[in-house]
Amino acid sequence: MDVITPQNVKEVLEELAKDPYAGVLAGGTDLLVKWKSNIITPPRLFTILGLQELNFIREEEGYLKIGPLVTHQDLAESAIVQRHAPLLAKACGQVGSLQIRNRGTIGGNLVTASPAGDTIPALVVLNASVVLQSAQGERQVPLRDFITGPGKTVLQPGELLTAVLFPCMEVTEVGFYRKLGQRQAMAISIVNLALKATLENAVIKDICIACGSVGPTVVELKKTANRLKGHCLDTSELRDVVANAGDETSPISDLRASQEYRRKMVGELLYEGLQSLRRQSAG
Amino acid sequence: MAVYTFTLNGKLTSVEVPSDTTLLETLRETLGLTGTKEGCGKGECGACTVIVNGKAANACLIVTSQLVGADIRTIEGLGSDGILDSLQTAFVETGAVQCGYCTPGMLMSARALLLKKNNPSTEEIRESIAGNLCRCTGYAKIAEAIRKAAVSARERGV
Ligand SMILES: Cc1cc2nc3c(=O)[nH]c(=O)nc-3n(C[C@H](O)[C@H](O)[C@H](O)COP(=O)(O)OP(=O)(O)OC[C@H]3O[C@@H](n4cnc5c(N)ncnc54)[C@H](O)[C@@H]3O)c2cc1C
Ligand code: FES
Numbered sequence: 511m512d513v514i515t516p517q518n519v520k521e522v523l524e525e526l527a528k529d530p531y532a533g534v535l536a537g538g539t540d541l542l543v544k545w546k547s548n549i550i551t552p553p554r555l556f557t558i559l560g561l562q563e564l565n566f567i568r569e570e571e572g573y574l575k576i577g578p579l580v581t582h583q584d585l586a587e588s589a590i591v592q593r594h595a596p597l598l599a600k601a602c603g604q605v606g607s608l609q610i611r612n613r614g615t616i617g618g619n620l621v622t623a624s625p626a627g628d629t630i631p632a633l634v635v636l637n638a639s640v641v642l643q644s645a646q647g648e649r650q651v652p653l654r655d656f657i658t659g660p661g662k663t664v665l666q667p668g669e670l671l672t673a674v675l676f677p678c679m680e681v682t683e684v685g686f687y688r689k690l691g692q693r694q695a696m697a698i699s700i701v702n703l704a705l706k707a708t709l710e711n712a713v714i715k716d717i718c719i720a721c722g723s724v725g726p727t728v729v730e731l732k733k734t735a736n737r738l739k740g741h742c743l744d745t746s747e748l749r750d751v752v753a754n755a756g757d758e759t760s761p762i763s764d765l766r767a768s769q770e771y772r773r774k775m776v777g778e779l780l781y782e783g784l785q786s787l788r789r790q791s792a793g
Numbered sequence: 794m795a796v797y798t799f800t801l802n803g804k805l806t807s808v809e810v811p812s813d814t815t816l817l818e819t820l821r822e823t824l825g826l827t828g829t830k831e832g833c834g835k836g837e838c839g840a841c842t843v844i845v846n847g848k849a850a851n852a853c854l855i856v857t858s859q860l861v862g863a864d865i866r867t868i869e870g871l872g873s874d875g876i877l878d879s880l881q882t883a884f885v886e887t888g889a890v891q892c893g894y895c896t897p898g899m900l901m902s903a904r905a906l907l908l909k910k911n912n913p914s915t916e917e918i919r920e921s922i923a924g925n926l927c928r929c930t931g932y933a934k935i936a937e938a939i940r941k942a943a944v945s946a947r948e949r950g951v
């Protein structure tokens with residue numbers, strides 16, 4: 511495997527256009543593990559981690575725009591992210607270990623498209639899109655359409671993910687992120703759940719819920735969200751409303767957890783999330 | 794093969810290796826610095842932890858060509874001329890070492906923490922070594938040693 515250090519994004523795009531088998535290496539926490547296990551054998555890789563033009567967090571006209579090379583740890587610690595999308599900061603803070611968060615990037619997490627990827631449900635409820643750039647030009651794709659299956663995205667050979675963007679959360683909006691793993695650090699999630707809601711006097715006006723590790727890609731709980739609209743967070747019937755939330759998911763059983771357990775935990779995490787929203791709206 | 798230059802434990806260092814050589818291989822095999830250990834080779838155990846540009850990182854998941862111009866610190870850079878650094882001293886005095894295999898990685902994770910925080914909370918100490926597995930000690934003495942080192946560094950004003 512030949513690892514090449516490019517000078518800038520333009521050079522990467524030109525090289526990727528010439529060689530459809532070339533790839534890019536960011537933090538390497540997914541790619542190098544797969545390479546060492548002989549799952550992939552890329553002939554040529556451009557290491558982009560040093561390209562500062564892809565490492566930024568900016569607030570632009572009500573949107574938060576994040577470069578693909580921002581690491582999980584930088585996102586978790588970023589004051590701008592904590593202010594405008596605290597649930598994303600939370601999700602990033604729960605990735606792997608500090609060593610992994612110091613190297614692993616948001617771009618790598620999205621392109622890897624793991625069903626358990628921690629930033630994916632968070633970015634889905636934030637209504638994020640990704641910017642894909644090639645030598646021919648650029649296009650913007652909603653994150654919901656970007657990931658099409660486990661490890662599968664619509665990224666074409668020659669394309670680089672150059673930004674992630676989403677609307678900053680409004681003052682009336684509150685959010686939540688929770689990952690359930692076998693232990694706190696270093697564990698792939700058994701279930702993870704992100705939610706974002708618009709509240710008016712503790713009444714849910716609008717809510718968006720997304721879960722990971724319970725289907726081939728992120729699953730949005732649309733029916734449950736519809737049922738929750740109009741409910742007050744203080745009422746006791748919330749338990750019943752969320753009890754069957756897991757029915758909207760299609761988890762598998764594996765060595766980490768059974769299908770039944772995962773389904774049940776979806777409802778539990780959602781209930782925990784609603785309690786957290788209640789506390790946030792009260793405080 | 795290509796030549797890559799970075800700062801290693803304060804000294805400008807050049808190595809000639811294939812571009813996909815991991816930092817761990819470069820340290821251990823090309824430079825003979827065998828203090829950094831290999832456990833899993835996949836980012837899961839932390840035995841290979843070094844400090845890259847001030848931050849803890851797994852040397853098994855970095856290729857040397859990604860390090861041009863980087864500032865790298867390894868276990869060999871702690872202490873000097875046979876004199877232990879404050880963390881090493883605290884590990885010895887507290888009994889935070891048993892078989893010792895995880896120790897270099899633990900020390901580098903702890904050093905990275907103390908570079909950022911001179912008065913870390915218990916939570917921050919635990920978080921800093923959450924990516925380092927130890928099969929022997931049960932972690933309690935390691936966390937205690939890190940806390941002691943932080944206290945002694947503050948007392949000495951360093
Ligand atoms: C021990 C361990 C624990 C982990 N724990 C977690 C966890 O808890 N949660 C979690 O979600 N993930 C976890 N991961 C997975 C991984 O750390 C993350 O997915 C990380 O965000 C990947 O980013 P990276 O920069 O390292 O990607 P890389 O490995 O560099 O790249 C991954 C893929 O994305 C492509 N790519 C990267 N950047 C771009 C770009 N800008 N444009 C186009 N393609 C690109 C690469 O070509 C490659 O195919 C863990 C990994 C390890 C080794
Ligand atoms: S050898 Fe690098 S983390 Fe285990």
Ligand code: FES
Nearest residue numbers: 891892927928929
């Ligand atoms: S002392 Fe043996 S692994 Fe930690």
